Amino acid sequence: MTQETAIQDQIQGNHCFGCGPDNDQGLHIKSYWTEKDQTRCEFFPSAHHNAGPAQYLNGGIMATVIDCHTVCTAIADGYLQSGRAVGSGDRIWYATGNLDIKYLAPARIDTPLILEATITERSPRKTVLHCNLSSDGRLCAKAEVIAVRVPGDW
Ligand SMILES: CCCCCCCC/C=C\CCCCCCCC(=O)SCCNC(=O)CCNC(=O)[C@H](O)C(C)(C)COP(=O)(O)OP(=O)(O)OC[C@H]1O[C@@H](n2cnc3c(N)ncnc32)[C@H](O)[C@@H]1OP(=O)(O)O
Numbered sequence: 001m002t003q004e005t006a007i008q009d010q011i012q013g014n015h016c017f018g019c020g021p022d023n024d025q026g027l028h029i030k031s032y033w034t035e036k037d038q039t040r041c042e043f044f045p046s047a048h049h050n051a052g053p054a055q056y057l058n059g060g061i062m063a064t065v066i067d068c069h070t071v072c073t074a075i076a077d078g079y080l081q082s083g084r085a086v087g088s089g090d091r092i093w094y095a096t097g098n099l100d101i102k103y104l105a106p107a108r109i110d111t112p113l114i115l116e117a118t119i120t121e122r123s124p125r126k127t128v129l130h131c132n133l134s135s136d137g138r139l140c141a142k143a144e145v146i147a148v149r150v151p152g153d154w
Helices: 059-081
Strands: 031-035 038-043 093-103 113-122 126-135 138-150
Touching: 031 059, 031 113, 038 059, 059 093, 059 113, 059 126, 059 138
Parallel strands: none
Antiparallel strands: 031 038, 038 113, 093 138, 113 126, 126 138
């Protein structure tokens, strides 16, 4: 399964700091389907996304992009499971219920991150996803995320 339009550009009214096209100061991550139940995101850190040492990426930024990449994947999957095009009709929204990250190695600030998410479980109320975050060919973090469906009028 592939698509040319990013998941985030198919979802309306999103002001999220990490993934919302409607947030002027946000990170604007873009996620794409690669296979059934799998998505990919490439994110270029900005120079001010540092951890303490100038050469490394802040862990909160890593958490944010993992959070947004996986929750947007759950939202897109919610539409597909309903037999609808992503973003069509009544809103399908998910919020982060749980975000469990293991930081395995530092990620460089001057190198793109690759995020690969896989849906491992779904039910009408929640979607569980695994996400790997790599930089420069090295696995820097892995995460389990529970996305919980919330009302579309949140
Ligand atoms: C306030 C923010 C709203 C965000 C709305 C997003 C709209 C999307 C729009 C545009 C796309 C943007 C994409 C965003 C990307 C970033 C996402 C974020 O950063 S979201 C902000 C951080 N998250 C929160 O602030 C949630 C605060 N928590 C809550 O509101 C509730 O606790 C909530 C919705 C998470 C759960 O509500 P319950 O407790 O009423 O849900 P029950 O019906 O009991 O559970 C449903 C299933 O989920 C599991 N579950 C619920 N909470 C869990 C948790 N904390 N950990 C693990 N599992 C949990 C339960 O065990 C149950 O599972 P079983 O169906 O029985 O298998």
